[in-house]
Amino acid sequence: MxxxxxxxxxxxxxxxxxxxxxxxxxxxxxxxxxxxxxxxxxxxxxxxxxxxxxxxxxxxxxxxxxxxxxxxxxxxxxxxxxxxxxxxxxxxxxxxxxxxxxxxxxxxxxxxxxxxxxxxxxxxxxxxxxxxxxxRLGPDPLADEFTIDVLQRILEDAGRAQIKGVLRQQSIVAGIGNAYSDELLHAAKMSPFKPASSLNPDDVQVLYDAIRDVLGDAVERSRGLAASELKGEKKSNLAVHGKKGAKCPVCGDVVREVSFADSFLNYCATCQTGGKPLADRRMSKLLK
The missing domain is CATH 3.20.190.10 (MutM-like, N-terminal)
Structure with a gap:
């Protein structure tokens, strides 16, 4: 997407x-x-x-x-x-x-x-x-108006909702989808299932920096490319999204996947969840 x-x-x-x-x-x-x-x-x-x-x-x-x-x-x-x-x-x-x-x-x-x-x-x-x-769009994460205080309020208002879902909700933050939410959470070393309101001030700073850096770097890499080149540029620079079974470029652990009815997420257990694999709910249901 x-x-x-x-x-x-x-x-x-x-x-x-x-x-x-x-x-x-x-x-x-x-x-x-x-x-x-x-x-x-x-x-x-x-x-x-x-x-x-x-x-x-x-x-x-x-x-x-x-x-x-x-x-x-x-x-x-x-x-x-x-x-x-x-x-x-x-x-x-x-x-x-x-x-x-x-x-x-x-x-x-x-x-x-x-x-x-x-x-x-x-x-x-x-x-x-x-x-x-x-x-209905929320604030643009690369706009000057998207400050760390704005992010803090977003996370507080989201309560116990999982952080990945919050970041993907267009009425909360505009423009972040499945791929870049995986990427910036990997950069921030955060579990995609972490409750939004559980982030302390240091966590919020780390997440804010990851949002600005990951998206900003992707924009700069893409700037000046023709439309025909953009999909390839995106795919070649992803660290974990769509990389199930590959090695994490940061720690070398295997990139894992959690599947849902119509989508999936990718993450590195070593970098993001203290080494603990997340439950793949769809596969768990199939095995029952």
Missing amino acids: PELPEVEALALDLKGRLDGRAIVRVDIAAFSALKTFDPPLSSLDGTFVEDVTRHGKFLDIATGGLHLVVHLARAGWIRWRAEVPALPPRPSTKSGLAARVVLDDDSGLDITEAGTKKSLAVYVVRQPADVPGIA
């Missing part, structure tokens, strides 16, 4: 490609992806792109006083095309194409989604906050 660093880099790449360009039209290939009807999609036709930014994991293309907002969900991505086909795409659930943005020189963007679970969302709105998911 694209998270804050990839969406930040994607916005930067697209800003360089789209700034001042005219949108000829936007074609929808997967009708379920379009979540709004007013303003109509056709209101983007002939508008000039003014900016490309992000809000959490939402990509925002500002054009003609409106906003084309895309949430890439778990398996979505955007691909630049130097030349798009002359004919609009046919509606299809198999091609993976959700939408296409056609520009004034016949280049454009393909907004795609892999897999069968379709969660990608496209919005045309007058203001970004008209998108419910954006309106």
Whole structure:
């Protein structure tokens, strides 16, 4: 799933490609992806792109006083095309194409989604906050306003909730997903199951530094890369996420996994849980 660093880099790449360009039209290939009807999609036709930014994991293309907002969900991505086909795409659930943005020189963007679970969302709105998911976002962890005091209040308000779940909740902290929550908790040497309110002031400082460092470093590594390079850059620099069975790059212990119904987490027992493996609840149920 694209998270804050990839969406930040994607916005930067697209800003360089789209700034001042005219949108000829936007074609929808997967009708379920379009979540709004007013303003109509056709209101983007002939508008000039003014900016490309992000809000959490939402990509925002500002054009003609409106906003084309895309949430890439778990398996979505955007691909630049130097030349798009002359004919609009046919509606299809198999091609993976959700939408296409056609520009004034016949280049454009393909907004795609892999897999069968379709969660990608496209919005045309007058203001970004008209998108419910954006309106609910918590503070951005790389913004100046995200201070250690803000993090302290977040953890206190979360009570006994597990720290990984708190960090992934977009209405609490914007932009952190499954992969980077694993990464920053590994950097902070904290168990993903640690209760949020149990962190003492020193713990909060360590977690705050890990959030800023892990996400900040990922943004800097991604800066200037083309969209086609971002997935590979992310995967090659992960320490534990998606690395089940590999060696922890810090201590050499094996990276372990806890599986859930529709996701998983990875961690190093030596670095994060005092050497104690966490219970894999899904596997435990299967063995009963």
